[in-house]
Amino acid sequence: MRIPVGVETTSIHVRVGYVDTDQGGVMHHSTYLRYLEMARVEYLRAHGIDYANFELKQRLALPVVEANLRYKLPTRFDDVLEIKTWVALVNRAKLQFDSVILRGANLTTMASITLCCIHAGDGRICSMPTALLALAPARV
Amino acid sequence: MRIPVGVETTSIHVRVGYVDTDQGGVMHHSTYLRYLEMARVEYLRAHGIDYANFELKQRLALPVVEANLRYKLPTRFDDVLEIKTWVALVNRAKLQFDSVILRGANLTTMASITLCCIHAGDGRICSMPTALLALAPARV
Amino acid sequence: MRIPVGVETTSIHVRVGYVDTDQGGVMHHSTYLRYLEMARVEYLRAHGIDYANFELKQRLALPVVEANLRYKLPTRFDDVLEIKTWVALVNRAKLQFDSVILRGANLTTMASITLCCIHAGDGRICSMPTALLALAPARV
């Protein structure tokens, strides 16, 4: 995975907690999903979308329908990680966020998370709203 | 903490997962709350209360208002633990579950978790319903 | 994903905990990795490999290098899920477990988790040991 040329990325920094480690002495592979979710929430905020309000006011939700992760290097307790996130694709059916997780200059993990849009009430799938379609990456 | 004479207990057995461990090589202290919650759900089921239905149909919920845990012995990946749970106290204001967590004959942890009852809609505190008051431990 | 013809599967059953849910009212997408890990540990046990002992005695570990999940249907608090797991591929470099997660007859999630083998001491990659190579699926 490469960050596409010209794409806009948003970064968050997190510090690996003790609770995030396992007896192998590294961050457990499931914890990355926590940090990737935080990164998506901050990406949306940086683009004018407050996700808490989005769910509450639009009565819509964005559940994960696909998650693909490649773990390249282990990360450890107290490491500071940068999670760099961008929209790889968005259309009426889905919204795909790609991320790289870096420790300094080292790529530790690559991830691709795909969301769909549903009505919060009954869970029926609906079209991605305009505010999210506007996140489409620029064609180069 | 002693199991009071004459009290009725319900046990569940769980196996410590790899994800539950931390780099200290033992189960992380936060995970016990997961297993204690499972134990309360099964205690209620064993006493005729399906908690999923309780929330859905009664429109009530039982949030935790107090948690007290004493960790006596560490537990490790793949350990099978018995969580023995009983109602220590119930009145209109609160419902207290006590538990001991055992690995074989060894007491590893003691816990006391207190719940109150709220309306699921607006979160206002309400009286403990009759079905839960009926869990009161027998006076000896 | 189809379960390949002739492949040997192992199933575990888990009950979705309250802690596993999120405010969307469904099991959070990260929790599946917990249950998939439990499924792999039980798969190995059913095939004569005690993973706790494996790490301790062989001084080897099997970290996750790739995780791919497709979420088809949401699952909810107190649902009983069956996680059916098999070895899709094993060679000297990697061991891939595939799983389907079922609620009754309904497929809720498909997952493919790839592990490599490392020395527990220094984290260097090593060849998959014979005991794990023996898990290779039968050629049909």
Place this chain on the structure above:
Amino acid sequence: MRIPVGVETTSIHVRVGYVDTDQGGVMHHSTYLRYLEMARVEYLRAHGIDYANFELKQRLALPVVEANLRYKLPTRFDDVLEIKTWVALVNRAKLQFDSVILRGANLTTMASITLCCIHAGDGRICSMPTALLALAPARV
């Protein structure tokens, strides 16, 4: 719980994640232990003790032996919480951190977490080292 007069506190700020919520629409009671642990690590760092190095170089660890939490107000997704932490007591046998968790001016949770000191190798209890004894709160 009151913050004792003259005591030195350290604060961290965290944002409640979506994964931290449960179907009751609030942060799950177990997640507070994650944030309290982060607060202790930062308290120690602010007082010159890098806990990652402490475990690695001193070959000591500080497991939790007691946790007491009182939940006063629920907290929700995307809330920013302040965790204000201080050393309530330290002696050769134990180190007790007290914390209040605030959302703005509102007290949401009070917690008291007690640690002991063990040898990382064999888990035997040992005396709290001088660097930690030095965290003793000033007598007023």
